[in-house]
Amino acid sequence: MNEVTKIDGIGSSVRRTEDKKFLTGKGKYTDDINRPGQVQAYFLRSDVAHAKIKKIDIKNAQSAPGVIGVFTGDDIAADKVGGPICGWVVPCRDGSATKEPPHPLLAQGKVRFVGDAIAVVLAETAEQAKSGAELIDVDYEELSPVVDFENAGDGAQIHDEVPNNCYFDWELGDEKATADALSGAKKIVKLRVRNNRLVPNAMEPRSALAEFDNLDDSYTLHTTSQNPHLTRLVLAAFMFAIPESKLRVIAPDVGGGFGSKIYVYIEEAVCVWASKKVGRPVKWTADRTQAFLTDCHGRDHVNDVQLGLDENNKIVGLRVDTVCNLGAYLSAFSVVVPTYLHGTLLSGQYDIPAIYTNVKGMATNTVNVDAYRGAGRPEATYLLERTMEAAAREVGMDPAEFRRINFIPKDAFPYQTQVALQYDIGDYEPHLDKAMEMIDYSNFETRRAEAAKRGMYRGIGISSYIEACGLAPSAVVGALGGRVGQWESASVRVNPTGTISVFTGSHSHGQGHATTFAQIVADKLGIPMENVEVVHGDTDKTPFGMGSYGSRSLASGGSAISKAVDKIINKSKKIAAHLLEASEDDIDFKDGKFVVGGTDKEKAFGEIALAAYVPHNYPLETLEPGLEENAFYDPTNFVYPSGTHIAEVEVDPATGVVQVVDWAACDDFGNLVNPMIVEGQVHGGIAQGIGQALLEDAHYDENGQLLTASYMDYCMPRADDLPSFKVGYTTTPSTVNDLGVKGCGEAGAIASPPALINAVIDALSPLGVTDMSMPATPQKVWKAIQDSQSVAAE
Amino acid sequence: MDIKDSYELPLPKERIWAALNDEEFLKKSIPWCEKLERRSETELAAEVKLKIGPMSTRFTGSITLSDIDPPNGYTITGSGKGGIAGAASGSAKVKLVEAKDTSSTTLSYEVSAQVKGKIAQLGSRLIQSTAKKLSQNFFGSFVKQLEDMDKPQ
Numbered sequence: 001m002n003e004v005t006k007i008d009g010i011g012s013s014v015r016r017t018e019d020k021k022f023l024t025g026k027g028k029y030t031d032d033i034n035r036p037g038q039v040q041a042y043f044l045r046s047d048v049a050h051a052k053i054k055k056i057d058i059k060n061a062q063s064a065p066g067v068i069g070v071f072t073g074d075d076i077a078a079d080k081v082g083g084p085i086c087g088w089v090v091p092c093r094d095g096s097a098t099k100e101p102p103h104p105l106l107a108q109g110k111v112r113f114v115g116d117a118i119a120v121v122l123a124e125t126a127e128q129a130k131s132g133a134e135l136i137d138v139d140y141e142e143l144s145p146v147v148d149f150e151n152a153g154d155g156a157q158i159h160d161e162v163p164n165n166c167y168f169d170w171e172l173g174d175e176k177a178t179a180d181a182l183s184g185a186k187k188i189v190k191l192r193v194r195n196n197r198l199v200p201n202a203m204e205p206r207s208a209l210a211e212f213d214n215l216d217d218s219y220t221l222h223t224t225s226q227n228p229h230l231t232r233l234v235l236a237a238f239m240f241a242i243p244e245s246k247l248r249v250i251a252p253d254v255g256g257g258f259g260s261k262i263y264v265y266i267e268e269a270v271c272v273w274a275s276k277k278v279g280r281p282v283k284w285t286a287d288r289t290q291a292f293l294t295d296c297h298g299r300d301h302v303n304d305v306q307l308g309l310d311e312n313n314k315i316v317g318l319r320v321d322t323v324c325n326l327g328a329y330l331s332a333f334s335v336v337v338p339t340y341l342h343g344t345l346l347s348g349q350y351d352i353p354a355i356y357t358n359v360k361g362m363a364t365n366t367v368n369v370d371a372y373r374g375a376g377r378p379e380a381t382y383l384l385e386r387t388m389e390a391a392a393r394e395v396g397m398d399p400a401e402f403r404r405i406n407f408i409p410k411d412a413f414p415y416q417t418q419v420a421l422q423y424d425i426g427d428y429e430p431h432l433d434k435a436m437e438m439i440d441y442s443n444f445e446t447r448r449a450e451a452a453k454r455g456m457y458r459g460i461g462i463s464s465y466i467e468a469c470g471l472a473p474s475a476v477v478g479a480l481g482g483r484v485g486q487w488e489s490a491s492v493r494v495n496p497t498g499t500i501s502v503f504t505g506s507h508s509h510g511q512g513h514a515t516t517f518a519q520i521v522a523d524k525l526g527i528p529m530e531n532v533e534v535v536h537g538d539t540d541k542t543p544f545g546m547g548s549y550g551s552r553s554l555a556s557g558g559s560a561i562s563k564a565v566d567k568i569i570n571k572s573k574k575i576a577a578h579l580l581e582a583s584e585d586d587i588d589f590k591d592g593k594f595v596v597g598g599t600d601k602e603k604a605f606g607e608i609a610l611a612a613y614v615p616h617n618y619p620l621e622t623l624e625p626g627l628e629e630n631a632f633y634d635p636t637n638f639v640y641p642s643g644t645h646i647a648e649v650e651v652d653p654a655t656g657v658v659q660v661v662d663w664a665a666c667d668d669f670g671n672l673v674n675p676m677i678v679e680g681q682v683h684g685g686i687a688q689g690i691g692q693a694l695l696e697d698a699h700y701d702e703n704g705q706l707l708t709a710s711y712m713d714y715c716m717p718r719a720d721d722l723p724s725f726k727v728g729y730t731t732t733p734s735t736v737n738d739l740g741v742k743g744c745g746e747a748g749a750i751a752s753p754p755a756l757i758n759a760v761i762d763a764l765s766p767l768g769v770t771d772m773s774m775p776a777t778p779q780k781v782w783k784a785i786q787d788s789q790s791v792a793a794e
Numbered sequence: 795m796d797i798k799d800s801y802e803l804p805l806p807k808e809r810i811w812a813a814l815n816d817e818e819f820l821k822k823s824i825p826w827c828e829k830l831e832r833r834s835e836t837e838l839a840a841e842v843k844l845k846i847g848p849m850s851t852r853f854t855g856s857i858t859l860s861d862i863d864p865p866n867g868y869t870i871t872g873s874g875k876g877g878i879a880g881a882a883s884g885s886a887k888v889k890l891v892e893a894k895d896t897s898s899t900t901l902s903y904e905v906s907a908q909v910k911g912k913i914a915q916l917g918s919r920l921i922q923s924t925a926k927k928l929s930q931n932f933f934g935s936f937v938k939q940l941e942d943m944d945k946p947q
Contacts, residue, residue, distance in 0.1 A: 047880045047911025114911070134877040289915055703908065709915030 009523025010739075013676035017529075018514045027253040030207040030222045031285045038209070038281035039068050041271055042129035044119040044136050045293065046111035049147070049365035049704020050156065051140035053109055053118065060135035061121055066128030069278050070136070071270075072119045073106035081105060081273055082239045084264050084329075088336035088482045090170045093358070098168040098481075101159035101363075103329040105239075105266045105273070111140070112158055112328035113365050114704055115293030120270050122278055126285075145365045145704035149325035150302055152362040158328065165363040167326055168335060171356070172343040173419050178356035181317025185308030189391040195379045196774045197300035197325070197698040198691075199292055199714055200372050202509075204255025206295065207285040208268035210275040218246040219275065223268045225251040226261045226507050227547020230484070232539045234264045234332075235272060244539075247272075251537040254509035258688075259371035260295045261509065262549050263332040267294075292709040297698055298372020300325040301338065303383040313395050315406050317354040320346055320383060326361045327368040334370040335361060340420075340480050341376030341468075341550075347417035348384045349428045349464050349642055350406040355418040365704040371549065373688055373749040377467055382774075385463040385754035389761070390770070399758070400436060403464050404429060421468060423640045430730040431666040432464060435644040438664035438726045444648070457651040458661075459763025463755035464644045469743035470555030470736075472635035487634035488556035489543040492521065492564040494627035496613035498606030499531040505545010506557030507536050511745060512677045513553060517561055519673055520739070524565045525605055526592030543630060551743025554673065555639045559737040563631035566738075571627060572608045578619045579603055579611060639734045639742040643667035645686070645751040647759040656782025658694055658760055660721070665751065666728040670742040678744045679727050685748015686725060691717035692749070693756040697775050715775075764788070797926050800902035801937050807892040807899045811865030813940055814888065823936040826928075828852070836860065840872065844882075844928070846913055847920040851876040866890055880911020884925065901937070905929045 008014040021027050058070040083105055089098035107118045119136055123129035146155030152165040159165075182188055202224075209222040219242075225231045228249040236244040254261060271282040286294070301324045308317040324338040343357045374381075392402035407428040408415050415423045436442070444460050451458035471477060474485040489505035500521055506513060518532035535541050545557070569589055576594035577584040586597045595602040611618055612627040648662035665682055672678050695715040699708045708714040733740025753774060760776050761769060767788040773780070803810060813819045817838060821830040829841035838857040843850070855874025862868045867890050873883035884907035891900045907925045914921075 047914075114914075130878065289912065292915065701914070703910070705910060705914035707914060712916070713919060 008529045009519055010671065010673050012519065012674065014515055014519060014529065014674060016512045016515045016677065017518070018512065027255070029204055029253050029255055030209055030224050033209055033222050033252065034283070035209065035211055035281035038283050039122045039124060039278060040126040040129045041274065041282050041284040042121045042123070042126065042133050043117040043267060043284070044121065044133040046107065046116040046118055047114060048111065048140055048142055049114050049145035050143040050158065051111050052143065053107060053111060053138060054141050055139040056119060057137040058119060060137070061132040064128070064132040064135050066124040067132040068122045068124070068280070069274070070119060070121050070132065071106070071274065071277070073104050073108040076105045076270070076273060077108060079273065081269070084266065084269070084332065085234060085238050086330045086335060087332040087484055090168055090335055090339045090481045092169045093171050094169070098335055099162040100330055101161040103266070105270050113367050114706055115290070115367055116328065117266055120274060122274055122282060147364055147366065147700050147702055147704050149300065149362045149364045150323050152364050158363045158365060162363050167330060167361040167363055169358070169360050170339050171358045172339070173356035174354060175356045178317045178319050178354040181354040182306055182308040182319060185316050186311045187309045187395065189307045189309070189387060189394055191305045191383070191387045191390050193303050193305065193383050193386050194773055195299040195301040195303070195382055196692060196696070197369070198298040198372055198696050199698050199708070200258045200260035200295050200298060201291070201716060202256035202258055202260055205286040205288060205291040206261065206265065206267065208271045209281060209283045210268070210271035211281040212276040212279070214279065218248070219272055220248045220250070221268060221272055222250045222252060224254050224261050225249065225547070226254070226257040226509055226549055228507065228537055228539050229505060229542070229544050230547055231264050231268070235269060239269055240272065249539045251507060254507070257509045258373045259298065259375055259549060262371060262547070263296060265294070288711070289709055292714065293706055294367055296331050296334070296368045296370035297327070297366070298369065299379060299692070300369050301379045303379070305383050305387045307387050307391055309391060309395065313397060313402060313405065315350055315352050318346060318352050320357040322357065322359040324359060324361055325364050325366065325369055327364055327366045329368050331368040331370040333375070334368060336482065337371050337376040338379070342380045344419045344421045345377050345380035345466060345468060346384060346419050348381070348466050349403070349408060349426070351408045351412070352418060357419070366700050373685065374746040375550065377746065378689070378750045378753060381463065381465040381750050382754045385465065386757065389461065389754070389758040393765070393770070399462050400432060400441065403462065404432060422637065423466070424637055424735045425732050426640055426642050426668065427730065427732050428464065428642060431642065431668055432644045434728055434730060435646045435664045435666035438666060438728055439646045439648060439662055441646065451650055455653065457653060457763040457766070459649050459651070459759040459761070459765070461647045461755045461758025461760070461762055462644060463751050463758065465642065465747070465751040467551070467641045467743070467747050467750050468638040469551035469641065469746065470635055470639045471550050471552060472556065472638060474634050484546065485634070486546060486556070487632050488552070488560045489545040489630065489632050490557065490560035490564045491543050491630045492561065492568055492628065494568060494609045494612070496610055498527065498609040500525070500527070500533065502532060502534045502561055503542045504534060504536050504557050504561060505543055505547065506553040507548045509548070511548065511553055511681070512674070516554065516673050516677060517558060520558055520561055521565055524562065524569070526590070527605055551745040554739070554741050555734070555737055555743050556633060556635055558673070558741060559635065559739055560631045560633035562738055563633050564629045567629035567631065568627060571623070571629070572605065574623055575608050575611055575618065576603050579617065635736050637736045639670065639736050641667060641669050641742040641744065641747050643747060643751060645755040647752070647755040649756065649759040649763055651760065651763045651781060653785050656778035656780070656785065658776055658781060660690060660723045660756065662726070663723050664726045664728070665748065666730060667744065667747055668730045668732055668742070669744045669747070670731060670734040671740040672729065673741065681744045682727050682748045683725055685746060685750070686752045687717050687722055688749045689752025690722060690756060693753040693774050693776060694721065695775050695777070797905040797929050798903070799929065799933065800900055801933060802898050802900050803937055803940060804898045805940060806896060807865050807890045810890055810899055810901060810940065813936070814868070819939065820936070823932055823939060825931070825935070836862070840874070842874065846924050847916060849879055849913065849916060851879040851913070853882060876913065878912060880909060880913040882907065882909045882913060884908065886929070901933065903929065903933060
């Protein structure tokens, strides 16, 4: 009998193979890499939000100890190096295009936010570069700063190219049909919500190490990137006008991104430029303050919502008017996040016959705002799920039942929403039911009463979210203004002994691809996972790929790997047919063996691999030797994870502290490859969502100074802020890809903020509190309690 | 931010006014002042070393006197650059009001301050308390010096 080998395939909670190095502190990050003769870069940054630069005096800095060179925007301009580009633009309501002002690598005549880079100092040590920068004298003519984005249109103009500080004024949906639906509604629920501004706070700050090789005119850049190939494309083709082949980009171990490491930032471009200028490798690593000041921030929306209901409490129409803050310059995806990644999600899990949304993207004297875990979808989910809860209260329905009667029915899929997307598949009642069961929803009032005896206000809140990830297909992306493709690549190399090297265009910066992708290959080929190695993050090794963001790695990147493995299997069958002297059609592949159907004649996968590389007995006349296949996979649609999260909180009226006492998350991510990794992603996402809902808030003062620029003032969630999460799943496999998978990386951060705020409002509802903004800090909650009591006393 | 306070001194208004315009006297009232030089009737150059929260920074800058209304008061405005730590500016409106019986004078001040750059990013929560402490230090020791001088030797 054949020995059965245990395969850690799809569905197995294998421990992450990459964790050994990370948990023992042996990860190799960009800042861990050093080159002989390297110099350190320090960026002098503006400490005013909006000013003309009258004069920059670099004389004293140039002669400071250890300083190799001091450069300003004029030096960059003299070499005609371009700035970062915008990767996606949208048309405006009036037919005009998105306004795209230039973003110079170093300031040219004007600074536009606190942190805008003015000059770079290169020195032997980081300390010397910093001390040198201190000797640069910048003479500013200060201009009135624009900080309040809702009224940015009335402020001083930040860019000549952007009238009224409005980058775009975009719409989606049928305005008239929605107006008609709302005017015919029995009830209109109105809500104004704010999605607070967040700082991404990846554990590893951004870093770059650029080298120039003057023998072959080529550059190598190590950098903290979620997508090294896109970084190479943008730097080579758009900024430096050099062939891509002359630039190698390596994103080695990267310690978290959450979106903030998608974009090409000015610092890495300046390092590349300077490495040639001074003929030495140039290294730069942000300190935490620079990360707060210059990493693209997230969210920062204000949404006005109108939801119309008929006499049966069914939704008849939805209108959302949004103003969002995009900061001082347009970043790579800052335009698409509040538009096509936000407006298109407004139907949620609900059958809404008419939807219209208008979004205005404003320029302010704050750092750029771009994608942050969820990117547009948390904003859509927050406004919709807050409104659903408010509507249920207003009509006196249980919020769960109100959602249920408005869900898209199971038999309505594929479902065409009124905001462009077509959901391929979904089934929403099961995860609502299961989440309610997990948290024991039906006995909540008993727990509320028990808490009240202890003097605590207990509340429960629901969020039923939809998520669209694995952005695709490329043709649609292009039609909507995207300037990139949205496929993913994989190259699967079978080595002569049957071990596998997988080269993926995706990038892992915490997601566990080395494990998950190996599981897919092991499962499909019936070989042990240990025999599969996953290579990513180096443009010289991996095929051109789009990288990792928007929960696309598995749905797009994993599917590409799956397709490449299918090609390997097809070719292997041909080889096996030859070796076994059978027809290709009679070869079955199962458990790692190619078998002639109905016989005991078989060849193991390893034997086929060896035959391919040592083709002594091989059909060379019809088949190439070797066993290596590429796949480029362009999905036909997004994948649509959905789920219901229910939060339970207790509020201490004496202190205003909100304690999250229970959490049930029931998600439909389609098929799970590694449930343990999925659970970790859910935990991390919820933790970030709880951070947004209770703790985090990036605050600029009226002069544009970032007051929350350290962990003393910007409050991140800690373990003791979180309950033990109850995590469960329902499964409707995606119809878009062969693996039946969806994305799970952002769902927790999308689902959780409205669940939590709904729970806080529910807790305080006996006091008459109907609104609460994020973050629900103790001070804010305490004040809401006091105000409600003073109202009651009147 | 705005900080207000007042002191009652058993001294005539002119006496206090003279001290307010004597840079040597002012300098002695600012222990953290390393340099104070008069450049003109209304301008002084200053170098001060301050500790704000985690940062110890030397500021160089200028001080100008305006709204001069002898002997009733003036506005003293200062702005300084602290290099990489950022910049700070502030002004104090100082008023002297003599009691009807001329036995005492009330010195009152209103301070407003602004910070930029790293000081704002790291020390914003500490600015109010630091500015308050510095104002109290300055006017406190200014008043104490006047009182000491007035004591019989």
